[in-house]
Amino acid sequence: MRSLQGKIVLVYLALAGLAIGLSLMSLLELRLITAKVHAGSKVSEFFDTTLELRRFEKNHFLYRQATDLAENTRYTAHALTLLRRDGQVFAALIGAPAVAALEADLARYGQLMAGHGGRPDDEDLAEAVRQLGYRIVTAGEGLAELERDKLRDALAVYQRNLFISVAAVVGLLLLAGFSLARGVTRPLQAMETRMEAVAQGSLARLDLDLRERELASLTQAFNHVLDELERRQHTLVRAEKLASLGTLLSGVAHELNNPLSNISSSAQILNEDPDIAPELRHELLADIDRETGRAARIVRSLLDYARDRDFQRRPVDLAELVDETLRFLRSHKAPGIEVRLDIPADLSVAADRARLQQALLNLIRNAFEAMGNYGELVVTARRSIAGRDRGDLPAMAGSCRPGTAMVDLVIADSGPGIPAALLPRIFDPFFTTKPVGHGNGLGLFIAHEIVDEHGGCIGVDSPPEGGARCHIRLPIGEPNSEKP
Numbered sequence: 061m062r063s064l065q066g067k068i069v070l071v072y073l074a075l076a077g078l079a080i081g082l083s084l085m086s087l088l089e090l091r092l093i094t095a096k097v098h099a100g101s102k103v104s105e106f107f108d109t110t111l112e113l114r115r116f117e118k119n120h121f122l123y124r125q126a127t128d129l130a131e132n133t134r135y136t137a138h139a140l141t142l143l144r145r146d147g148q149v150f151a152a153l154i155g156a157p158a159v160a161a162l163e164a165d166l167a168r169y170g171q172l173m174a175g176h177g178g179r180p181d182d183e184d185l186a187e188a189v190r191q192l193g194y195r196i197v198t199a200g201e202g203l204a205e206l207e208r209d210k211l212r213d214a215l216a217v218y219q220r221n222l223f224i225s226v227a228a229v230v231g232l233l234l235l236a237g238f239s240l241a242r243g244v245t246r247p248l249q250a251m252e253t254r255m256e257a258v259a260q261g262s263l264a265r266l267d268l269d270l271r272e273r274e275l276a277s278l279t280q281a282f283n284h285v286l287d288e289l290e291r292r293q294h295t296l297v298r299a300e301k302l303a304s305l306g307t308l309l310s311g312v313a314h315e316l317n318n319p320l321s322n323i324s325s326s327a328q329i330l331n332e333d334p335d336i337a338p339e340l341r342h343e344l345l346a347d348i349d350r351e352t353g354r355a356a357r358i359v360r361s362l363l364d365y366a367r368d369r370d371f372q373r374r375p376v377d378l379a380e381l382v383d384e385t386l387r388f389l390r391s392h393k394a395p396g397i398e399v400r401l402d403i404p405a406d407l408s409v410a411a412d413r414a415r416l417q418q419a420l421l422n423l424i425r426n427a428f429e430a431m432g433n434y435g436e437l438v439v440t441a442r443r444s445i446a447g448r449d450r451g452d453l454p455a456m457a458g459s460c461r462p463g464t465a466m467v468d469l470v471i472a473d474s475g476p477g478i479p480a481a482l483l484p485r486i487f488d489p490f491f492t493t494k495p496v497g498h499g500n501g502l503g504l505f506i507a508h509e510i511v512d513e514h515g516g517c518i519g520v521d522s523p524p525e526g527g528a529r530c531h532i533r534l535p536i537g538e539p540n541s542e543k544p
Contacts, residue, residue, distance in 0.1 A: 071236045078232055082225045089218050096211050102146045103207040107200040109139045114193050121186060129177045136170045153206045162199050165192060319351035376411045379403040382439055385420045392425055396434035403441040409467050409534045411514055419507040423471050423530050430475030438472045446533060460517035465536045472529040477522035486520050
């Protein structure tokens, strides 16, 4: 059979037929058990009624109250009604003659109790009532026991049939599994083995000799996907950088507004008053020069970020870089989010400033988006030695070398956090926890690539107190050192 669909349909039809047959058989047996349970409830009701009439009989003998005699009479009449209404149920258990005898005993019992009500001191009559009542209760108890025995027998039969059905299902499943293993599973396992290399990052094409036309089509489609993926992967990574550049442009627009406004104000004052005092003129010109330099530094930061150039590692003031990145992301921060920094002023790392800033942009922007309108972002940094003082650090991914002097940078937010099951995949390309259309899953992947490029490592976890925490370790290297 060349069609994989035909094999699956055949197995499906066999399983469906078995399931329908077993379901019908189970339904029939359940209906029989339901009928027995219903009959058992009738027998139990009769037995309970006989117990009640005996209870009021004893109360009447002890206290001689008319209410007890009335209740006894009522329960006796109810027992007769049940016996006549459900006579077939009782006859199936003890036979019609026994049911007729029981009905006669009940009628005789009612007459004797009525006579005892008029002659409460007649001990012979009382003894006759007791004996007849005992016989009635014993008969009711016997009926209940017989019904329980029949129900137990029915359940035993049902359990035996269920065991046989399960055995039949297991046998058919084993047969179906063997058939699928030969015709479906083995070819798929062969494909999986070849695809593992692709999952590890190798975009090698699949070359499998498969007889099933569906699997052959799948192989061709997968090879086409590999070609497209290889062609677009570089484009998507570059698009992520352009998206970060757009974020940076938005921040630069806000940052440039302040120095330009100051320059404009100083220029207007100089233009409107030509006879201004020399000291004030000098001060205004100094302000214009200072704000021009400030604007030039902002534009230089943007140009350095956008320029395609080789990896260059230089000393970078970490506190200044984080502060600048936060300023550029000011428009992405909701008013209800508080930002707290704890970074020593003299702490620096040897890094490519633009590349490291791209990683920080992605991580801090993710934190702002995760928190929504309210929350707290805490950025801390300290010196450490790789391999020591791990504490409660998350699992780190990257190329940290034990014993190397490092800078630990932690970006923690108070958002909803990340489920533990998703943490191992958090740095996979195209993996995202955001809704469809709100992210391409490359932000953390690119951040990981940048940190690894610097010889560092990165990890993300959700602490018990809530939120998410990104831990970055960057080595303290020699300035002006090139990429290792």
